[in-house]
Amino acid sequence: DVKVTQSSRYLVKRTGEKVFLECVQDMDHENMFWYRQDPGLGLRLIYFSYDVKMKEKGDIPEGYSVSREKKERFSLILESASTNQTSMYLCASSLLDRESPFSGANVLTFGAGSRLTVL
Amino acid sequence: QQPVQSPQAVILREGEDAVINCSSSKALYSVHWYRQKHGEAPIFLMILLKGGEQKGHDKISASFNEKKQQSSLYLTASQLSYSGTYFCGTEAAGNQFYFGTGTSLTVIP
Numbered sequence: 612d613v614k615v616t617q618s619s620r621y622l623v624k625r626t627g628e629k630v631f632l633e634c635v636q637d638m639d640h641e642n643m644f645w646y647r648q649d650p651g652l653g654l655r656l657i658y659f660s661y662d663v664k665m666k667e668k669g670d671i672p673e674g675y676s677v678s679r680e681k682k683e684r685f686s687l688i689l690e691s692a693s694t695n696q697t698s699m700y701l702c703a704s705s706l707l708d709r710e711s712p713f714s715g716a717n718v719l720t721f722g723a724g725s726r727l728t729v730l
Numbered sequence: 731q732q733p734v735q736s737p738q739a740v741i742l743r744e745g746e747d748a749v750i751n752c753s754s755s756k757a758l759y760s761v762h763w764y765r766q767k768h769g770e771a772p773i774f775l776m777i778l779l780k781g782g783e784q785k786g787h788d789k790i791s792a793s794f795n796e797k798k799q800q801s802s803l804y805l806t807a808s809q810l811s812y813s814g815t816y817f818c819g820t821e822a823a824g825n826q827f828y829f830g831t832g833t834s835l836t837v838i839p
Binding site for chain 1: 738764770772821826
């Protein structure tokens with residue numbers, strides 16, 4: 612069974628702390644994504660990566676950075692956590708169809724989410 | 731770049747029908763639909779790849795109007811198991827994948 616695993620389901624951090632959210636997938640997917648989910652705002656794309664060491668900004672990258680040193684792992688980093696970063700964070704992955712990169716046929720598989728509270 | 735969904739929330743009785751709409755300001759290559767139950771990861775429902783394409787799964791179907799940059803999800807004769815938050819997802823150039831604002835659907839007995 613294919614899986615996207617997020618290392619922590621619940622985290623509580625203090626303002627100013629550095630926070631690492633880890634995501635690992637075992638499907639050999641090229642694409643990996645980080646979203647944050649807030650009530651009424653849906654899923655907003657923070658960063659995504661389509662290859663090792665490659666990263667692209669989504670809609671709300673401010674205050675976040677990412678790291679992809681290995682294909683299976685995509686980390687989200689909050690350099691200095693703030694209370695407005697309290698949220699549910701979802702990681703997802705998908706195949707990259709090089710034959711038809713915009714075919715839209717690449718279904719996203721999500722992790723269970725990491726709920727971060729910043730005090 | 732985030733698609734907009736409507737309505738934001740809907741409550742249905744078992745057996746009633748519902749329509750969820752998804753609109754984008756950008757040209758759409760495709761539209762995906764996902765459902766998320768409380769406390770769980772979103773799961774894939776269906777993809778629509780071509781303008782005008784309609785797909786169905788059980789009593790859930792969807793249409794895609796490429797010209798209007800819109801998609802609609804139709805839930806017919808709703809069941810309790812349909813409860814959850816529904817998201818449309820759209821693929822943009824550069825492998826970016828954006829989700830909509832979400833629609834909370836509650837089916838009551």
